[in-house]
Amino acid sequence: MxxxxxxxxxxxxxxxxxxxxxxxxxxxxxxxxxxxxxxxxxxxxxxxxxxxxxxxxxxxxxxxxxxxxxxxxxxxxxxxxxxxxxxxxxxxxxxxxxxxxxxxxxxxxxxxxxxxxxxxxxxxxxxxxxxxxxxxxxxxxxxxxxxxxxxxxxxxxxxxxxxxxxxxxxxxxxxxxxxxxxxxxxxxxxxxxxxxxxxxxxxTAVMTALACLAFERAEYLSKLMARITALSSLALKGNSNHFDDILFSVKPHPGQNQIAAWIQNDLNHHSHPRNSQRLQDRYSIRCAPHIIGVLQDSLPWLRTFIENELNSANDNPIVDGIGEHVLHGGHFYGGHIAMAMDSMKNCVANLADLADRQIATMVDVKMNHGLPSNLSGAKGERRYINHGFKAIQIGCSAWTAEALKLTMPASVFSRSTECHNQDKVSMGTIAARDCLRVLQLTEQVAAATLLAAVQGIWLRVEMGELEKSSLTKDVSMMLDDIGSFFTLIDEDRPTDKLLRETIGYIQQKRWDLYES
Known part of the structure; x- marks a missing residue:
């Protein structure tokens, strides 16, 4: 190694x-x-x-x-x-x-x-x-x-x-x-x-180490949710005009606009504009850049907080041997990491909620615009006993609820300790541990929604409502790769191993997603 x-x-x-x-x-x-x-x-x-x-x-x-x-x-x-x-x-x-x-x-x-x-x-x-x-x-x-x-x-x-x-x-x-x-x-x-x-x-080595690992996962998750949104839009016959570059030019958050541009490109908007029968898609599609963009726009300042802490002398006292000073202070205080992790877990949990809303839309015949109930690929009378992604969506709801519950900021829960010497503390390590748990839960929801969107696209192709030739090279390559380990769910089967495998691929950054 x-x-x-x-x-x-x-x-x-x-x-x-x-x-x-x-x-x-x-x-x-x-x-x-x-x-x-x-x-x-x-x-x-x-x-x-x-x-x-x-x-x-x-x-x-x-x-x-x-x-x-x-x-x-x-x-x-x-x-x-x-x-x-x-x-x-x-x-x-x-x-x-x-x-x-x-x-x-x-x-x-x-x-x-x-x-x-x-x-x-x-x-x-x-x-x-x-x-x-x-x-x-x-x-x-x-x-x-x-x-x-x-x-x-x-x-x-x-x-x-x-x-x-x-x-x-x-x-x-x-x-x-x-x-x-x-x-x-x-x-x-x-x-x-x-x-x-x-x-x-x-x-602050423990909290900062965890923050470094969390940042890397959050950075990739931001890109992945842009791709998942594009795939979900394709599955739902969404309106690609929601991500138009002219539209986003009037609201100049750079991260938000980057997300919109990625989704627009994935949808092949300029070559194959997708004008759905609906003037406006639901918020979980239409407003995805505004939701994912909060994390994308936060990444620069999160990096600054984490890397400044990383490259600091943060014990006490500080010993300046050249200048011959011993300086007593509080550089061990993890306030910046606590704020970064509390903020990051909030942004990330919102992505879990976004993905959960997307899969919920795709499985519901009242909202999925002609896809089969629960995205089941079963045909004929087999439709009556097969339930497709029904339980997976229930799981997404559970994972999302747990992620949202953990967004309570740890940094505000200071407790006086150690004979009131440490009478104001950062709770930065708890915030960082919470953030990693939120990331895990969100990656679980993302994995499930990714598979659901792919199933939805395959069903659209099968139904003759989507031409594979209209897809971009990057989207086609990712669909082909996912097809190497995931086959259409037509007959009900356990999916826990499939989900774990997909989560592992997300954490390994299996798919090259966009260049910043």
């Missing part, structure tokens, strides 16, 4: 969402930059902290307790033990465990922050993180337990614990103690320097 891929270099250049996604999904190898300024920042940070310790300087989390215990002075004889205790008492995470892909993203995002050179960490720590990523030694991290400030303390304690050989990791298709994985990989655990436990744990 990851062999032959161009390495992602940390320390001197800005890291993108796509870099994190490649590391997560493909195991792209990583390296530390040899840039002179980067190496100087790391060297000087370590030197300056050592100098302060020799001079008995007062540093939060180094010579004091943590959080509300910042007023407790730690005897110098115990300073070396303090970071180990931080990793241990935060080992209380619960819930499901993050997948290896998400774990890789979390490791990579934490490495980005520490590689800014303002965390006072050693080369030993940075190099071990690099080795863990390259050798696929990934901490087993529980999903629950972070309030998003002081960052992702509890989940990131599983990263810190793995580094010192005290927690479990995924390695060679097994779960084992990190000390054993290190031994098999010819690596050694590290001993945390005075600030290093805090540097690893006190930041």
């Amino acid at each position: 990851g062999s032959g891929l161009k390495k992602v270099s940390f320390g001197a250049q800005r890291i993108s969402i796509e870099d994190i996604v490649r590391i997560a999904h493909q195991g792209t190898p990583v390296e530390l930059s040899t840039d002179s300024l980067f190496t100087k920042k790391v060297d000087e940070g370590v030197r300056f902290l050592d100098q302060l310790l020799r001079e008995e300087g007062h540093i939060y989390g180094v010579t004091t307790g943590y959080g509300d215990s910042c007023t407790v002075e730690v005897p110098h004889s115990l300073i070396d033990e303090l970071p180990i205790h931080l990793t241990r008492f935060h080992g209380c995470g619960l819930g499901e465990y993050f997948t290896q892909e998400k774990g890789r993203a979390i490791l990579a995002v934490r490495l980005v922050s520490l590689s800014q050179g303002y965390s006072g960490v050693s080369w030993d720590l940075l190099n071990l993180l690099v080795d863990m990523l390259n050798k696929q030694i990934i901490p087993v991290i529980p999903e629950e337990g972070s309030v998003g400030a002081s960052g992702d303390l509890t989940p990131l304690s599983y990263v810190a614990g793995a580094l010192i050989g005290e927690r479990d990791v995924y390695y060679n298709d097994s779960i084992m103690p990190s000390a054993e994985a290190f031994k098999q990989a010819s690596l050694k655990p590290i001993k945390l320097r005075p600030k290093e436990g805090l540097a690893i744990m006190n930041g």
Whole structure:
């Protein structure tokens, strides 16, 4: 895994969402930059902290307790033990465990922050993180337990614990103690320097990693819903004039107009304009660009929020070794990611609702303009016992309802905690986890609606109401590809495996959809 891929270099250049996604999904190898300024920042940070310790300087989390215990002075004889205790008492995470892909993203995002050179960490720590990523030694991290400030303390304690050989990791298709994985990989655990436990744990790596993965899925889903809308319009004998470029020129939201242009092109509007018997289609077709466009227009600012957080030093305190400053603040606060994820899940859930309305229209003989009931392909008397997409549409309603329920913003549910030291927190990690769940549910609805639209098109062709020659090359290629794993539903059959397969193809970006 990851062999032959161009390495992602940390320390001197800005890291993108796509870099994190490649590391997560493909195991792209990583390296530390040899840039002179980067190496100087790391060297000087370590030197300056050592100098302060020799001079008995007062540093939060180094010579004091943590959080509300910042007023407790730690005897110098115990300073070396303090970071180990931080990793241990935060080992209380619960819930499901993050997948290896998400774990890789979390490791990579934490490495980005520490590689800014303002965390006072050693080369030993940075190099071990690099080795863990390259050798696929990934901490087993529980999903629950972070309030998003002081960052992702509890989940990131599983990263810190793995580094010192005290927690479990995924390695060679097994779960084992990190000390054993290190031994098999010819690596050694590290001993945390005075600030290093805090540097690893006190930041936004978990929520930001999940945000990177969510962004990539949302970006593709926006394009997919444009294609599904075009296919649904074809199945419903819709009016292609609803997506006319002149029409959209008077409402200049660029993302919305991009969606309309994609749909218009898919419908082959200029070569084969489709003027239905209805002057206006229902909103789930006619207003699709206005619905999908909200997400499409949000993607640029969502990227800015996520990538700025990704490329930040977000622990506390910040150590400027070159300027010889220790700066105490709150960069661990995940407010920007919380807002991005709460906003994204709202936009995405609206796509679930849109797709659900489209499939509901296609299965209903009162609204589907001549298609068979429930899109069943059964003929003759077989029509009376076959039910086509009836249950699939019921499933869509359930998945959509759950997605919409999860749009309640997590970021407004701050709770004072940790003896009222953390009296205002971001809930960014909960927002990010919610967003990924909404994406999953929406992809399920999209998969079902995609298959329904394809069935509807095949039925129109069969009925002699649609000429395959009038379809664009891109639409025809996608229909042919879907036909390689999906055959017309004429006789009722279980479709759960088909749906899971289609969802998997969506998440793998099987279809090349448009160029932005």
